[in-house]
Amino acid sequence: MSVVTEKTLLREWTGPLTEELVLQPRTFGLDRLPARLQPDATTTTVCGFCSTGCGLNVHLREGQAINLSANASYPVNLGMACPKGWEALTPLRASDRATTPLLRDAAGKLSPVDWDTAMQVFSLRFKAIQDKCGADAVAWLGTGQICTEELAFLGALGKFGMGMVHGDGNTRQCMATAVTAYKQSFGFDAPPYTYADFEQSDVIVLLGSNLCIAHPILWQRVLRNRNHPQIIVIDPRKTETAMAASQHLAIKPKSDLALLYGVAHLLISNGWVKSEYVAAHTSGFTEFQEFVRTFTLDAVSAQTGLTEGEIFHLAQAIHRGKAVSFWWTMGVNQGHEATRTAQAIINLALLTGNIGRPGTGANSVTGQCNAMGSRLFSNTSGLLGGRDFLKAEHRETVARILGIPANRIPTQNSFAYDQILQAIAEDRIKGLWIIATNTAHSWVNQASFRDLRRKLDFLVVQDMFHTTETAQMADLVLPAAGWGEKEGTFINSERRIGVTRKVARAPGAALSDFNIFKLAAHYWGCADLFAAWTSPEAVFQILKRLSVGQPCDFSGIRDYHHLDAAGGIQWPWPGGENMEADETIAPARERRLFADGKFFTADGKAKFIFESPRALPEPADEAYPFTLLTGRGTSAQWHTGTRTEKSDVLRKLRPAVIYAEINPSDARRLGITPDSNVSVSSRRGALVAQALITSTIQPGQVFIPMHYAQTNQLTLGSFDPYSRQPAYKACAVRLERVRRTRKVIDE
């Protein structure tokens, strides 16, 4: 193909405008790029949005990131990225970045102050609250969005340095259920799989997961499966993933627990159980067998709205599959009986021996980029390294490794997110420090949090942006550097530890969360406890020591360079006696757990855990006849949109106005026309959304994406009793057509 490049008087084939798009020869193994974007060096990093944990090539010029592309050699994403990843650098340049600490002044306005003032006030006000109301009257709400080293610093500083007892994170909103389910069933929070399992199954069961939209790069792995797998999607909505599946079970909202018990009953009653496996590696089967007896096909069919044939087919597919993998996401985790539902999935994998082999597993697909880091090291619900605050030997081990007095470590468990808020309501917590999360947008029954703000004596919000709904409520805003402006590690869904790098300068006086914690320790007067916590990489070495002997032992990783060269390393990767990294043995690129059938429980067996399903806390009724479902809208949106809304391109890829998906028959009945305004109200609040009339939602249900600020005005503050995770997935609402009629013009 010839590219004509002559410039004639009549036709300008070249020139400055054409030049802008002329692609230069390839460098650094990257694609061709225009001269303006030609890098002088590259580095790799791990994406800071979701838990897929994609590797990105950052294109640098004079040390600064100018562009990025997907990393083809990283084992997770194999050269692909979703829109958020491609646009990851754009939010860093947003005009509403927090660039200086802001303190609410006498007039009630947030005004700039210097770091010295900010940190003196921080320490003064929190100490005053603790002096008056007790050390546990100050708490924090953290995140799954910052580096593991930072999460550990926050957790250690909060509890061991500042004397707090209660701290939790937004991971409570996404992963707490999986954590609890795994801990109880396997003895440790241990997602057993590796992404290659997507490629090696012959039956893939997706529950409450719109993988195509929420984790597009994992869907890529499904499509790379050469076994022509049967893909079964269990979801009330005909999602993009359901469309792509071989079978879609459009289940009634939150009837999944009954379905899973029904399938277990079918497997058992048809003799489709891997008895040798169950006998050797599990406990509680006899009781479970007895328990599921009542979940007969007709009863389950009535409860789930599925036909008996559909349910039987599911059981049969699981039985016939040679390698069956089960994958779940928020559709399961955010339910009122979520932990038992997750465990019901685990039970199916155990019954059929679908665990520990390629292409199998009961696999929770995580949400945030570092939810897994938070699970191990945030020092909130568990003590550092997946330990237990209630166990003296665990406290002593941690104290010894950190070189701190054991009595600095709380001997009680932390409140969960909802309990912290409850304690604020009851005036037991008066000071709150929120880090990298947007509670005022994302928490269930939003109005309740807004009321609580008034009860707090002092609210500190640490964030990249001073414009988040939560930062706007703060007494003190601490400006944080974002992903890309600091260094550290993330742990992804498949337990892979990857390095994220500093490739851009934080604006103004914004500091990395790590450095803010360092400052906080200094001003609090407890810096001596953290003398060894000099840099993220120094803390990584501390975390390695904390992991020794635990199921998550990764002491065999030398340092960040080792992680980089290996393309990330999955835990466990234990070192030798003296924690030496033996780099002559390279970890396999994809590793899964439980190949030996040994679990982390005391008896080494996985447990069948089960409980009778309970009714929805707020079923649809006469006054509120619709069930509201919430979830991910598009792959271009992330959570409360504080970052994704800052990219012009990502904004083009999502509907700007909040919308509600409504079935055509409901719309017809209520006189709701496409794109007209519809009022959606629950017992807690009301919003107006644009009607999206589509057959992908079933009659009697409404779906509203979670990214819009109004959505959580409707949701219900109900929680799974074991994981304390909010049940975002179902509450009762009413729909009404909103008239905005103007009469026709007079002609």
Add this chain to the structure above:
Amino acid sequence: MMPPTASNSEGRTLIDALLEEQRALTAVERFAQWHDTQPHTSSMHRALIPLSAPKAGEQYAFEVDLDRCSGCKSCVTACHALNGLDDHETWRSVGVLHGRSRNSFQQTITTACHHCVEPGCVDGCPVLAYDKDPLTGIVRHLDDQCIGCQYCIFMCPYEVPTYSAARGIVRKCDLCHQRLAHGEAPACVQACPSEAIRISVVNQETVRAEYRPSAPATVTATNSFLPNAPQPAITLPTTRYVSAKPLAVDLVAGDSHEARLQPAHTPLVWMLVLTQLGVGAFSLLPAAAPETQTKLSAVALVALLLGLTGSALHLGHPQKAWRAFLGLRRSWLSREIVVFSMAAPVAILTTLAVILDWPLGFARGLIWLNATLGLVGVLCSGMVYHVTKRECWRGEHSIGRFFGATALLGFAAAWGISSREGALAFAIGLALVTIIKQARELAFLRRCPDDADLDAELPTNILARSAFLMRFRVGVMVRTRLASGFLGGIALPLVSLLPISNHQLIAILGFSLCLVGEFIERALFFRAAVFPKMPGVST
């Protein structure tokens, strides 16, 4: 309890140290070296591009496997990042088709330039800033040749070229021809996690035969290119949307219920109305009384020149517009520009001839030549819109409308300038033309039912939907237009015939109202234009 003073100064030192550390960028020294030695990855995606170049009669084309497209939109962002587009600029988009029937259904659709066999952009461009490569069939835009007239945006049924005000040009997808030339896949192809997009070679005659079958009986209601897409017969798009499962029949695009107003294109409104006033007034010169001719030709000339100047404001690069003759063979815009460029000097001469009382025969010849050129110019203006094949702009709605305005404004000007005695015929002519023109416009508005309101479902018919937009989105404009047209074109001309009135004042007022009315009419012509588009998503 304040921290001790010593701690404060230490605190300050620590803050300084941390701020300094924050500013230091270390990734290059610490990590870049190792990555610089990474091998190239150009061999990936080879399976997604053709092994050999197109033969004669063939060309490259996108092929989208709908069964694999799941709406992740990575293609949009990768194209954006790897081609170095502006912050808000995208060359690809992803829409959705929803099922409305009982069987739940949705299908996401990725779309970019279709590198058509008969590209509307190529045919419309007045300066040959588009090139359909004879070897590859790729439709390239020559950015430095572009004058920023944006006519290609009207000519493309797929909203492909997008205008950048900062650059003053449009840009569009070039099928990554620079990558393909090196055996590498386009950015969107590389970046699709589902491998839903590939480059294939298609036979141009096959595309033509499929979308323009010789036997009309085989034309069916379904769009074999893609349901809910613009009719492929217009430009013969080469993208193939393939699926193993048939698409449901009752599909609705994600954005099909949006009633979206289009840009007003003020310079074009200005240009069209004023040139039509000029041409109309010049055309009535032979009918005007000798004492009126001077004033009428002066008004006509001023209007024509203002209109033509105004059109230059529409261009991103007016200094390059001299090349507009290049497209004469294909582009009606080129013809319009050339004809009016000839008309302008003739109009100046004509005006001079009238004012300076040049010999009668010579002046008359100029007057007729001038009127003819002007009317051909108006015809070209009409054809510019007619050939876009947008229903709102076809035939009566463009050519008819423009000649109507020419006559109406011509009569209005002649009436406004003439003395009471000479004005009678012009006043009657004006009233008649206005009645016909307004009646047609009212008939257009009636395409949208009277009882429609903002909550009603939008009409599916294109013209009815345009009428809906006019009545319910820009109703004030429509009412003002109708009122000023009625007053200036019907009421005042009749009043002016009464002996009691101040003829001159009324006539000038009437002419002004007519002019205002036509300006608004033309703004509505652009604002309320509705046309088929590729399925999008609700915004």
